[in-house]
Amino acid sequence: MFFNVKDIEQFQSQKQFIDTAIVPLLSLEFADDRSRQSSSAAEFLMSLTAFIEQQFKGRLLVTPPFSYTPALKDAIRPEAIKDELQSAGFKHIFFMTCDHHWTTIEGERDVIWMPAIPLESMDKAVKQRILEDQLKQVIPTFTSAWTSV
Amino acid sequence: MSNNRVTRRQFLTYTITGVGGFMAAGMLMPMVRFAIDPVLQTKAEGDFVLTGQRVDELTEAPVKVDFSYEQVDAWYKSEVTDAAWVYKNGDEIVALSPVCKHLGCTVNWAGDSAYPDQFYCACHGGRYEKTGVNVPNTPPTGPLDQYEVSEKDGYLMLGKKFANSFA
Missing domain, CATH: 1.20.5 (Single alpha-helices involved in coiled-coils or other helix-helix interfaces)
Known part of the structure; x- marks a missing residue:
């Protein structure tokens, strides 16, 4: 599910089935030497989360990305977002990011860091295969959370 | 005169x-x-999408066939990648949509090792027979949709979805 009216209406009527939220944390950098890499990482992260949504549409909600520039980085508090999603009824909340910043924070166990793979130079079939491979990396994280309850 | x-x-x-x-x-x-x-009005041939799957390589075992087409939402054009589970049933080619009838997840053939010849939805444990008919007492409420199939130069073409014909 995405955060749009149609999906949210379905979410509200099927709350017992949709218990997982995926929150992309997206770093935007506009400096000349960083913007290309930053946009490539953004493209990868959005493609991957959209692909995860397609595979697990009926069980999880992919929220719009929480985007931040280096100056705003400290204003994003994953634990606060997590609390609000939990009070909305989500049992499992995962943050997905390509930004190393989040892996350095103590106690952030719900952040899944993925290496940004530059998709822009690939043709469609390769891109699809890369995304499938990356999906396989994250599936165990989801299934272990789902089976632990 | x-x-x-x-x-x-x-x-x-x-x-x-x-x-x-x-x-x-x-x-x-x-x-x-x-x-x-x-x-x-001429019926657009474009209703069928060409896939990269050779028809003579299809077997009784379902394989996932990816295909993509362009979708236009108002001003926003996007390339949509979709998939189908395709296998041969005798001489007939069966193409099933992988979209679970429960809440729209993607199902996988033999996704659960306990049921090696059923389609399995990892989200809520929904299961379908090889024909796409849902297994009773699992969450799905209906059978998987089918795609119209056609062939061009030995390659598989997929058309519109229609309600499962085995149900």
Whole structure:
């Protein structure tokens, strides 16, 4: 599910089935030497989360990305977002990011860091295969959370 | 001879009838054309999407066939990648949509090792027979949709979705 009216209406009527939220944390950098890499990482992260949504549409909600520039980085508090999603009824909340910043924070166990793979130079079939491979990396994280309850 | 001569009156009548006829036709033709337009509309071949799957490589075991097409949402064009589970049932090619009828997840063939010849939805444990018919007492409420299939130069083409014909 995405955060749009149609999906949210379905979410509200099927709350017992949709218990997982995926929150992309997206770093935007506009400096000349960083913007290309930053946009490539953004493209990868959005493609991957959209692909995860397609595979697990009926069980999880992919929220719009929480985007931040280096100056705003400290204003994003994953634990606060997590609390609000939990009070909305989500049992499992995962943050997905390509930004190393989040892996350095103590106690952030719900952040899944993925290496940004530059998709822009690939043709469609390769891109699809890369995304499938990356999906396989994250599936165990989801299934272990789902089976632990 | 003289009684076959065209009088001025006759000449004018013929001319005016002729010219009037053309003018009337000129007005009526487009109207008729508009009225019967839906009938003349050519059925777009584009309803079928060519995949990269060779038909003679298909077997009884379902394989995932990816295909993509362009989708236009108002001003936003996007390339949509979709997939189908395709296998041979005797001589007939069966293409099933992988979209679970419960809440729209993607199902996988033999996704659960306990049921190696069923489609399995990892989200809530929904299961389907090979024909796409849902296994009772699992969450899905209906069978998987089927795709129309066609062949072009040995490659598989997929068309519109329709309700499962095995159910």
